[in-house]
Amino acid sequence: xxxxxxxxxxxxxxxxxxxxxxxxxxxxxxxxxxxxxxxxxxxxxxxxxxxxxxxxxxxxxxxxxxxxxxxxxxxxxxxxxxxxxxxxxxxxxxxxxxxxxxxxxxxxxxxxxxxxxxxxxxxxxxxxxxxxxxxxxxxxxxxxxxxxxxxxxxxxxxxxxxxxxxxxxxxxxxxxxxxxxxxxxxxxxxxxxxxxxxxxxxxxxxxxxxxxxxxxxxxxxxxxxxxxxxxxxxxxxxxxxxxxxxxxxxxxxxxxxxxxxxxxxxxxxxxxxxxxxxxxxxxxxxxxxxxxxxxxxxxxxxxxxxxxxxxxxxxxxxxxxxxxxxxxxxxxxxxxxxxxxxxxxxxxxxxxxxxxxxxxxxxxxxxxxxxxxxxxxxxxxxxxxxxxxxxxxxxxxxxxxxx
Ligand SMILES: [Fe+2]
Numbered sequence: 001x002x003x004x005x006x007x008x009x010x011x012x013x014x015x016x017x018x019x020x021x022x023x024x025x026x027x028x029x030x031x032x033x034x035x036x037x038x039x040x041x042x043x044x045x046x047x048x049x050x051x052x053x054x055x056x057x058x059x060x061x062x063x064x065x066x067x068x069x070x071x072x073x074x075x076x077x078x079x080x081x082x083x084x085x086x087x088x089x090x091x092x093x094x095x096x097x098x099x100x101x102x103x104x105x106x107x108x109x110x111x112x113x114x115x116x117x118x119x120x121x122x123x124x125x126x127x128x129x130x131x132x133x134x135x136x137x138x139x140x141x142x143x144x145x146x147x148x149x150x151x152x153x154x155x156x157x158x159x160x161x162x163x164x165x166x167x168x169x170x171x172x173x174x175x176x177x178x179x180x181x182x183x184x185x186x187x188x189x190x191x192x193x194x195x196x197x198x199x200x201x202x203x204x205x206x207x208x209x210x211x212x213x214x215x216x217x218x219x220x221x222x223x224x225x226x227x228x229x230x231x232x233x234x235x236x237x238x239x240x241x242x243x244x245x246x247x248x249x250x251x252x253x254x255x256x257x258x259x260x261x262x263x264x265x266x267x268x269x270x271x272x273x274x275x276x277x278x279x280x281x282x283x284x285x286x287x288x289x290x291x292x293x294x295x296x297x298x299x300x301x302x303x304x305x306x307x308x309x310x311x312x313x314x315x316x317x318x319x320x321x322x323x324x325x326x327x328x329x330x331x332x333x334x335x336x337x338x339x340x341x342x343x344x345x346x347x348x349x350x351x352x353x354x355x356x357x358x359x360x361x362x363x364x365x366x367x368x369x370x371x372x373x374x375x376x377x378x379x380x381x382x383x384x385x386x387x388x389x390x391x392x393x394x395x396x397x398x399x400x401x402x403x
Contacts (some may be wrong), residue, residue: 056194060088064202068209072263073097078110081180081206086112088195089184092161095119096170097131098178098210106131106179115159122153129153134167134179140196142166146183149239161185168199170207177207199387223318227275230312248273251357255394256400261349269350272325276354279309279326292370301340306330323348329358331391344391352391356398358380359389 048055064084069079078096078300086094093113097106105123108114120175130141130151136396152165162183170178180203184195252273256266280288283305287298294302310327313319328342328351333345347355363378375379379399387393 015211060198061201061205064205065303066305068206072213074210074213075109077206081202082110082112084201084202085180085182088164088199089105089182090256091184093181094180094182095122096178096180096206097122097124097135098170099126099135099176106135109178113161116168118159124153130165131167131179131181134169135176138169138171138174138176140166140168140200142196150347166196166199168196168203170210172201172204172207177210178313179203180206201318209263219318222317224271225320227271230275230278230281246274247361248276248281248354251398251401252353255353255357255397258397258401259393265349267352268322269325271319271355272322272329272350273354275313275322276326276329276358277305277311278312279305279307281312282308289368303330309337322350325354327351329354332357333391334388337389347391349394352394356390359385359400360398 001143007023067080071080078098082094082096085091091112093111095108095111095114098109098297099105100107103123103125105371106394107123107127108119111119122131127131127136130143130146130149133151134141138257141151143152143165145147146160147163149165160183162185164184165181166184167179167181169176170180180199181277182199200366249270252270256269261269283301287294287301290298306327306329313326314323325348327339328347331337331340331342331347332355333347334345339383360378360382363373363381367371379402382390382395386392
């Protein structure tokens with residue numbers, strides 16, 4: 001929304017300037033005296049440079065909006081902003097400080113070029129130092145020499161790449177959530193400098209993106225709490241399931257890391273690992289805890305659990321992407337599993353990962369109908385069924401992360 005507004009305003013400004021340039025061009029044609037011609041040329045030059053500035057600003061905002069939409073964590077977003085700010089001002093050092101609402105202190109969440117003693121100790125309160133003043137007033141501050149400015153805390157300036165210092169607020173809905181600091185190498189003449197204006201716009205866009213990430217994080221936590229409640233509910237029916245689910249979740253994260261999967265793919269697999277057996281909620285307790293062999297009917301009933309689980313999860317929009325992982329976690333790589341006898345790559349990667357950790361954990365756990373298998377024996381079984389029941393690549397990754 002904010003991005004749309006900014007874009008619209010900048011587009012209007014751009015059109016107005018372009019119109020003025022056109023007008024001057026026409027006027028230029030009609031102009032007869034050489035003095036007038038010279039004056040018109042100067043004006044034209046000045047407007048063209050403004051158009052260039054605006055184009056640069058529009059492109060920077062556009063590129064920024066494309067980049068930030070793919071960033072999923074507060075730290076990664078802050079790092080992106082620091083790098084961008086340093087690039088804009090040719091700065092060797094920079095940082096993003098966010099206000100900790102509990103302490104009212106600014107804390108560095110991302111930095112470039114700053115030594116650890118600064119990033120770990122710099123925690124100004126609102127109104128303290130330059131960053132604290134910017135956070136309190138919501139107005140940028142530029143100082144030419146930090147070693148002589150009474151507001152700057154680090155009198156020596158050691159650790160900073162230049163003596164000049166620029167701090168710009170990050171504002172969302174008139175509320176400052178942090179500041180962006182850089183030590184520009186180039187000289188800044190006025191606060192109207194196009195780089196300061198651009199950084200202010202990008203800092204506000206970043207604040208908006210950070211706020212969205214925070215709200216999304218709260219929502220995600222709410223859903224995860226619900227997922228854990230669901231997993232505990234299954235525990236009431238099957239005493240083995242909850243601990244098993246927690247271990248499965250930890251293993252899933254490690255395998256994904258080993259396979260170099262991005263966070264966006266890892267998260268759903270981790271959630272799926274936690275609740276992949278949620279469908280057991282719909283299976284009779286006596287069957288799940290039966291200490292002997294299952295009858296064909298009982299086996300059929302147990303084999304319903306992936307479909308039941310997937311149907312429970314599907315209507316929850318936030319969790320719908322993990323429904324296929326739950327549905328297919330009992331498929332075999334060779335197509336002999338259930339419920340649809342998918343094979344190889346037809347089985348979603350998340351389901352192939354959950355299948356390995358589920359089987360391993362089941363083998364090394366005590367069950368009502370048999371004692372736990374030794375770890376070494378379970379590993380042997382995984383290897384034996386690698387390429388048969390399990391994806392070989394996933395088994396290899398799992399064996400590497402298994403302690
Ligand atoms: Fe299962």
